[in-house]
Amino acid sequence: MWKWLHPYAKTEEAYKLSQTLLPWFGISALIALVAGFAWGLLFAPADYQQGDSFRIIYIHVPSALMSMGAYSAMAIAAFIGLVWQIRPAFMTMIAIAPVGAVVTFVALFTGAAWGKPMWGTWWVWDARLTSELILLFLYLGVIALYKSFDDKQQAGKAAGVMAIVGVVNLPIIHFSVEWWNTLHQGATISKFAKPSIATEMLWPLLISLFGMAMYIGYVTLLRLQNEIIRREAHRPWVIALMREDKE
Amino acid sequence: MSLLSGHHLSCSKRDRLLFDDISLAVEPSDVLYIRGPNGAGKTSLIRILVGLSTPDTGSVTYRDNCIRSHYDVFHHHLVYFGHKLGLNTHFSPLENLRHWCKQHQISVRDDHIVSVLDELGLVGLETLPVSSLSAGQQRRVALARLWLKNHADMWVLDEPFTALDVQGIALLKARLVEHTAKGGGVIMTSHQDLALSIPVRELALEYRI
Amino acid sequence: MTHPLISLFQRDLALAYKQRAELLQPIMFFLLVITLFPLGIGPGPETLQKVGPGVIWVAALLSSLLGMDRLFREDFQDGSLEQLMLSGASLSWVVLVKVAAHWLSTTLPLLILSPILALFLNLTEAMYVSLIATLLLGTPILSLIGAIAVALTVGLQRGGVLLSLLLLPIFIPLLIFATSAVDAAALSLPYNGQLGIIAALFLLALALSPAATAFALRVSQN
Numbered sequence: 001m002w003k004w005l006h007p008y009a010k011t012e013e014a015y016k017l018s019q020t021l022l023p024w025f026g027i028s029a030l031i032a033l034v035a036g037f038a039w040g041l042l043f044a045p046a047d048y049q050q051g052d053s054f055r056i057i058y059i060h061v062p063s064a065l066m067s068m069g070a071y072s073a074m075a076i077a078a079f080i081g082l083v084w085q086i087r088p089a090f091m092t093m094i095a096i097a098p099v100g101a102v103v104t105f106v107a108l109f110t111g112a113a114w115g116k117p118m119w120g121t122w123w124v125w126d127a128r129l130t131s132e133l134i135l136l137f138l139y140l141g142v143i144a145l146y147k148s149f150d151d152k153q154q155a156g157k158a159a160g161v162m163a164i165v166g167v168v169n170l171p172i173i174h175f176s177v178e179w180w181n182t183l184h185q186g187a188t189i190s191k192f193a194k195p196s197i198a199t200e201m202l203w204p205l206l207i208s209l210f211g212m213a214m215y216i217g218y219v220t221l222l223r224l225q226n227e228i229i230r231r232e233a234h235r236p237w238v239i240a241l242m243r244e245d246k247e
Numbered sequence: 248m249s250l251l252s253g254h255h256l257s258c259s260k261r262d263r264l265l266f267d268d269i270s271l272a273v274e275p276s277d278v279l280y281i282r283g284p285n286g287a288g289k290t291s292l293i294r295i296l297v298g299l300s301t302p303d304t305g306s307v308t309y310r311d312n313c314i315r316s317h318y319d320v321f322h323h324h325l326v327y328f329g330h331k332l333g334l335n336t337h338f339s340p341l342e343n344l345r346h347w348c349k350q351h352q353i354s355v356r357d358d359h360i361v362s363v364l365d366e367l368g369l370v371g372l373e374t375l376p377v378s379s380l381s382a383g384q385q386r387r388v389a390l391a392r393l394w395l396k397n398h399a400d401m402w403v404l405d406e407p408f409t410a411l412d413v414q415g416i417a418l419l420k421a422r423l424v425e426h427t428a429k430g431g432g433v434i435m436t437s438h439q440d441l442a443l444s445i446p447v448r449e450l451a452l453e454y455r456i
Numbered sequence: 457m458t459h460p461l462i463s464l465f466q467r468d469l470a471l472a473y474k475q476r477a478e479l480l481q482p483i484m485f486f487l488l489v490i491t492l493f494p495l496g497i498g499p500g501p502e503t504l505q506k507v508g509p510g511v512i513w514v515a516a517l518l519s520s521l522l523g524m525d526r527l528f529r530e531d532f533q534d535g536s537l538e539q540l541m542l543s544g545a546s547l548s549w550v551v552l553v554k555v556a557a558h559w560l561s562t563t564l565p566l567l568i569l570s571p572i573l574a575l576f577l578n579l580t581e582a583m584y585v586s587l588i589a590t591l592l593l594g595t596p597i598l599s600l601i602g603a604i605a606v607a608l609t610v611g612l613q614r615g616g617v618l619l620s621l622l623l624l625p626i627f628i629p630l631l632i633f634a635t636s637a638v639d640a641a642a643l644s645l646p647y648n649g650q651l652g653i654i655a656a657l658f659l660l661a662l663a664l665s666p667a668a669t670a671f672a673l674r675v676s677q678n
Contacts, residue, residue: 082671085303137625144621148612151261158608158673159667160623165604168625168664172657176629183636230261300678322544331535337474349463349542380458 014088015228018221025218032211040204047201053117058205060110062212063103064128067135068170070100070216074142076168078160085243090156091231093163095223099216101139108132110177127181131174152231192234237240248310249274250401250432251296258291260421264455265291268305269438271450272407273432275400277424278445281436289393289436290330292452293405296360296434297327325354328404332389336378338442340364343377344395363394367418384412392421404435409419420444460545461553468557470595479523483565486519487529508577509638513631516566517598521620522604523562527554527584541677547670551603555665559599563634567591579638586641590634593654597630600658600665606646607672630657636670 040058047054076095081089112122112131123129142159151156232238250273258265265288267287268386273279281289294300296307297323298314307314309321333342344360362371367387377385386409393402402423408416423433427445458466472479482566493511531537540550570591574584605622607613637650 026524074613099528109633132626134628141622141625144618145608148609148615148618153259153262154611154675154678158672161604161608161672162677165626169629172629173625178630180636206547294677299538299541301674302617317544319544322542325542327538327542329535329538331533331538333535333539335471335530337471342470345465346467347539349458350460350540350545352460352544410551 009084011088011091011228011232012235015225018224019058020222022218023212024075025221029211029214029218030205030220032187032214034211036204036206036211038054038199040208044201044204045198049211050118053114053192056110056114057201058208058212060107060114061205062209063110064132065209066216067100067104067107067132067180069213070096070103070165071135071139071170072167074100078163087153088228090153090160091130091227092220092224093160094143094156095220095227096216096233097139097143097146097159097163099219100222101136101143103216104132104136110134123178125181127178131175134177135170136169136171142166186197250277251307251309251403251434253292253296253302253307254305256292256295256302256307257290258295258300258302260288260291262406266452266455269450269452270305273401273434275430275432276427276445278433278435278443279298280429280441280449281434281452282449283436284454287452287454289452290405291313292328293403293434293436297325297331298322299327314315321401324399325401325403326392326399328389328392328407330405332385334385334389335379337376339374339376340369340380340389340391341373344391347392348395351396353398355395360391363391364388367391368414370449383412383415386410387415390419393426398426400429400431402431402433402435404433406436406438406439408439460543461549464540464545464550465557466554468554469561472561478526479562479565481517482523482562483569484540485522486515486566487569487573489515489518490576494576496645504576504578505580505583506644507546508574508579508657509583509635509642510631511577512570512573512587513594513634517624517627517631519566520563520595520598523558524606524623525615526562526618527558527599527603527606527676528610528673529606529615537673538677541673547673548666551607551666551669551673555596555599555669556573563595563599564618565601567595568601580642582641582644583638586638587652589652590637593651593658594630594634596659597654597661598627600661601626603669604672605663610673611676619661626667630654633657 021144037058041055044055046052074093077093077096080086081093095112110130111126115124115126115129116122142162144156145162146152146159149158229238249272252270254270256269257267258389259379271279281292283289291300296301297317298307301315309317309324312320314321317454318379333347336341338346341357344364348355348360351407361373364370367390369384369387371385372380380388387400387406390407407419411419411424424445427433490511493507497503497507497556505599528537541547567588568589571584574587579587602619602623605619606615609622612618633650633653637647638656640647640650
């Protein structure tokens with residue numbers, strides 16, 4: 001259904017679309033992150049057990065959730081690209097990958113930093129942290145595969161297949177790690193086990209979550225634009241665009 | 248009805264457009280000769296025509312059926328000769344061709360394969376490992392497929408004359424004439440000038456930036 | 457006339473037999489890695505029994521990665537794969553046949569060796585039986601999933617390390633379930649559940665991998 005569109009017009013369209021979306025994502029990310037973090041870090045009540053150290057939750061939980069979300073988004077982009085042969089979809093996929101990897105790293109780092117006062121050690125083979133670590137490896141695998149190809153069209157397809165294989169495996173990995181964790185460390189109490197969270201803590205969390213999602217979208221769009229410009233630098237429309245910018 | 252035709256094919260590699268909106272058709276007894284400088288996309292076009300790679304746009308049909316949905320019929324009637332010879336160097340020419348024939352559902356006896364190899368000037372080399380053969384001899388082994396797959400009416404050959412000696416070139420040309428006389432079609436690329444006794448059509452690709 | 461796929465199977469096995477010296481290398485590696493562990497962590501029978509299943513499985517994962525490239529690389533480089541793709545046979549079936557031949561020629565010898573390793577690592581009989589069961593069910597998953605990654609990297613000059621990067625994270629669930637089955641066997645507990653999950657993973661891989669591998673091979677041919 002997309003075949004009638006000229007492939008190069010399509011990247012141009014994708015560029016224009018991201019240009020339109022960019023300010024919306026940027027502004028909502030800025031507002032939500034400032035509001036969510038300020039509320040969470042400064043005004044929300046301290047946890048009665050963990051004191052102020054729990055406040056890292058406002059970074060840790062959004063990044064942990066979004067690391068999975070970004071991976072799914074990447075796989076969906078790859079799927080769209082593979083099924084309908086859309087070049088900008090692969091570009092979107094590879095634009096998300098490093099962002100997702102960094103978010104995963106943030107989740108790991110904040111998890112470890114939270115673990116230090118809680119467990120007295122930086123690293124515990126907690127189910128959540130282990131899953132995040134494996135997720136980071138999956139991201140790095142996709143990026144490494146993409147980087148190994150000279151032909152970026154082929155690279156996009158190959159990395160796309162890998163992203164989809166990864167997303168099929170993600171639930172299996174998650175389940176197996178949870179199960180392994182209960183098997184080996186039944187005594188450790190997971191810090192995430194408490195499902196109840198006070199409303200005055202929940203709201204800033206949700207706002208930070210939204211802000212994180214918008215921020216990821218913002219950075220992805222920027223990277224997508226860069227990718228398009230880099231790949232199509234010699235196309236007439238890019239040259240015209242650059243000339244416009246200079247004037 | 249044309250044997251093999253490409254409709255509005257375009258292909259880009261490494262974000263460079265190799266060719267755009269190319270249409271071609273090969274009728275029975277037709278030889279289509281694709282010319283062009285290095286990097287013009289001859290091999291890419293050939294690989295699209297046999298179905299090894301997919302074009303960015305356009306389609307390829309064999310006897311008016313799209314090769315993507317009827318690949319088994321098409322491949323049943325195709326011999327493809329590419330840059331890579333498709334010979335395992337651990338196997339002997341005889342073993343290589345025997346396996347190839349079985350995979351392509353051609354029932355031939357070993358003595359027939361041996362006689363084809365002998366005809367191609369490979370007497371006494373039939374059971375040596377392919378790795379011990381010279382480049383020209385290896386290409387002759389790979390070209391033996393043109394003698395073995397008799398029910399193929401479409402040949403797609405990527406630079407078949409490279410590394411062949413005078414005698415090898417003569418053998419191949421004779422076989423080409425024989426094939427077209429039976430109503431077969433040929434698409435090929437070559438750097439040499441073709442001096443065939445039969446009419447040849449040309450398709451020129453240009454190098455694009 | 458034999459069926460094309462059967463003749464492909466015979467061809468791959470014949471080729472493996474011609475290259476049997478090369479096939480021995482991953483097996484030697486497997487033996488060596490396992491020999492290193494008692495030397496590294498001490499020869500106490502109880503310690504070895506505790507880490508044994510994990511060690512054998514990790515070693516099996518690593519050595520299967522060493523031989524994985526053989527699955528398509530040679531055929532890709534010499535063009536046999538192109539001819540195979542143009543033979544009229546369904547590529548998914550071709551993949552399945554090649555994976556089966558590869559598993560038989562590379563992984564089965566490993567399974568046959570494992571009684572010696574059970575002695576080295578002081579495994580009990582119950583543990584040994586469960587280990588063989590998990591290896592029998594689990595190693596085909598390695599070959600099936602590995603085929604996708606090999607097909608993706610086959611066109612690259614150096615695919616070796618990249619292959620491990622892509623595959624090891626995906627093999628983690630299998631490692632977890634397999635070693636826990638052996639652990640359960642060590643405590644004389646039932647391990648049907650773990651075996652069931654491994655069997656389910658095997659079926660999932662069997663259903664999805666051939667098509668995915670076929671697609672990946674087409675991408676690599678582009």
